[in-house]
Amino acid sequence: MEHALPTPAAPPRVVVLTGDVRPREMAEAERLGRVRYVREPQLADALPDADVFFMWDFLSDAVAGSWPSAGGPSWVHIASAGVDRLAFPALTESDVVVTNSRGVFDEPIAEYVLGLVLAFAKDLGTTVRLQGERRWRHRETERITGARALVVGTGPIGRAIARRLSAAGLAVCGAGRTARDGDPDFGVVKSVAALGEALAEADYVVLAAPLTAQTRGMVDAAALDRMRPSARLINVGRGGLVAEPDLVKALSAGRIAGAALDVFEDEPLPPSSPLWDMPNVIVSPHMSGDVVGWRDELVHLFTENLGRYVSGRPLRNVVDKRLGYVGSDAGPNHGGPNHEGQNQRG
Incomplete structure (x- = not known):
């Protein structure tokens, strides 16, 4: 499948949806193209004349409603790994490269x-809470060496998680589209279709899958009932992977031991959510990948791809819009066909 786009005859018109924070380090992008920065109210007016759309505000829900009925970008780049907010028919059924x-x-x-x-x-x-109360209460804790972790999602993020947990002594397996043995990062990968059996064996269940029609609500009451009472759920994928009301019930009833949630169906998590007050829950504000310098790295990746676009070379990280993520013909480092790197499956 060919993903190189025709070399533009003139500097491309680039529309950047900025949100509250405008990207820095855009000088090279501004040299390569004619860049226009817009907020959501200006998006519908800007898109019809754009050659390239950079969705810097990757949490925006405005793109589908602003997408032009005629004209518009030939290439869309999003500043996140997940592309679920671009999964609307006018885009997914078009020839636009994402x-x-x-x-x-x-x-x-x-x-x-x-x-x-x-x-x-x-x-x-508990240690932090007791310190705040100036209480000295000795406890015993658990080993992680030998604990079993199931990583749901075998893309690059899932693989990095598997390597890190394995190095810390956990026994890791994966769950992906295709069951297999001998995977270099997971060893054993079980089919998501047989997820229930894998859930029953895990001490930690880590969700790192993309949000698609097939994965939405995959961790529901039935899945939670299959987990061990001592197990913990960690979600760093998308909030929609979990049926949140079912999770609240399972945590309240002690059917699982705890959950750490970095993503939610509704963000910010409403103050009325019972998850805030549960002692066995860790809530974080969609920040698991946001380290010092992450925004500059996002701009650098886009700028590199913009350089490829203006010279007619294949783009990095081309998404299979049917699947909702970079497809199986993509190398782990470059994300598009005909690039160096071993094939990425799962």
Whole structure:
């Protein structure tokens, strides 16, 4: 499948949806193209004349309603790994090429997941609470060496998580589209279709899958009932992977031991959510991949791809719009066909 676009005859018109924070380090992009920065109210007016659309505000829900009925960009780049907010028919059924920011968040998210596993095993939340109360209460904690982790999602983020947890001593397996043995990062990968069996064996269930029609609500009451009472759920994928009311009930009833949630169906998480007050829940504000310098890395990736676009070379991180993520013909580093790197499956 060919993903190189025709070399533009003139500097391309680039529309950037900025949100509250405008991207920095855009000098090279401004040299390569005619860049226009817009907020949501100006988006519908700007898109029809654009050659390129850079969705810097990757949490915006305005793109579908602003998409032009005629004309518009030939290439869309989003400043996130997930592309679910671009999954509307006018775009997915078109010839527009979509690329994502795969690769920027892999290692930071893996580190964050390891931190959450340690926080649960070593009961760090209780330690911090007791310190605030000036209470000395000795407890025993858990080992992570030998604990079993199931990583749902075998793309680059899932693989980075698997490597990090394996290095810390956990026994890791994966769940992806295709069951297989001998995977270099997971060893064993089980089919998502047989997820229930894998859930029953895990001490930690880590969700790192993209949000698609097939994965939405995959962790529901039935899935939670299959988990061990001592197990913890960690979600760094998308909030829609979890049926949140079912999770609240399972946590309240003690059917699982805890959850660490970095993503939610509604963001920001409403103050009325019972998840805020649950002692066995860690809530974080969609920050697991956001380390110092992450915004500059996102701009660098877009600018590199813009250079490829203006010279007619294949783009990095081309998304298979049918699947909702970079497809199986993509290398782990470059995300498009005919690039160096081993094939990425799952």
